[in-house]
Amino acid sequence: MAIGNYIKDGYIDQDQAKDEKILVVEDNEDILNLLLRMLKDKGYRVVAAESGDEALRMVEEEKPHLVLLDLTLPKVNGYDVCRMLKASENTRYIPVIIVTCKSSTEEKIMGLELGADDYIVKPFCREEVLARIKSLLKLRNLHYRLIQTEKLATLAQVAVSVNHEINNPLCAISANAEVIKMMLTKQIDPAKMNAKLDAILGEVDRIKGVIDKLSRATKVVSMEYISGIQMLDINQSSEPIKDDEKKE
Incomplete structure (x- = not known):
């Protein structure tokens, strides 16, 4: 599927490089590469997973600061990945942004009730994704400073x-x-x-x-x-x- 079908008009402004690491979980190669390139251009460190079980393993190994999570994943779906991350004492405070084609109110509520911190529907605007990532990372860093x-x-x-x-x-x-x-x-x-x-x-x-x-x-x-x-x-x-x- 063409990348253009998923991206609305937008651009990537050049901020200073960041130390935060983001795990992108997406089984569509075009969207995965787009998100990885977009985040790298912003200075984020990025790692990728293409299935739910791989995502859970990568979280343990890479300890990302934030997870971008698709829902329709092979083996373990995104809902279960989110539920398991938020159920674990070691990973419950990692912000999770669901990025998916599923746009019904019920599906959004289900994702948020499982503990997702935000929900973005495809096609998405790059500026919106980057702004939400920046906002959640600020909240995460504030949370850890308070701790x-x-x-x-x-x-x-x-x-x-x-x-x-x-x-x-x-x-x-x-x-x-x-x-x-x-x-x-x-x-x-x-x-x-x-x-x-x-x-x-x-x-x-x-x-x-x-x-x-x-x-x-x-x-x-x-x-x-x-x-x-x-x-x-x-x-x-x-x-x-x-x-x-x-x-x-």
Whole structure:
């Protein structure tokens, strides 16, 4: 089928090259080559797949930033590809644009309900495709920046919490060790020395408890530390120990 039947008037403006990688999934060779050339001219890195199963494999291998997905594919159709991508924790945030001849409202709704981020009907305008790709990539990058910001904020809270929860017993251990060192030089009563050693062991157990709670953390619950600085509430953030675990 001629390329001209699928493309309306439009042109490709020359923007600066991009680092984003786009997977084009299309079994029509003419349309596939057109999309690849169009995206390369815009500076995108591109990879291609001509069937649904190949698309799923390419997503795992190439880790694209966005997928242009045809629906009428051999072996695994586009609907199933979209559904599987959006069901996986590793790929659900990859933007998917369906590009297809199917133009009925029901088919559009079905694609969007499966998790597709946008829907373009053939014949398409190159400017429209490029604009939608650019918009979705901006949203994707914003999403990942927000995730990184949240991770950094959580990490900062954990750092404050660890500093607070572990620094205190470490100071106590250090102080008691100094006292024991002094006792050894002065031959102090062994009972008093044992009391200091017990204090050290108690602080060690306290540190172990903090580490154990951190290992069982399943959510982030914050609490105020000082001067508006937030720290992780270790007790509220960790799962309680089950009865069978206590017996062990």
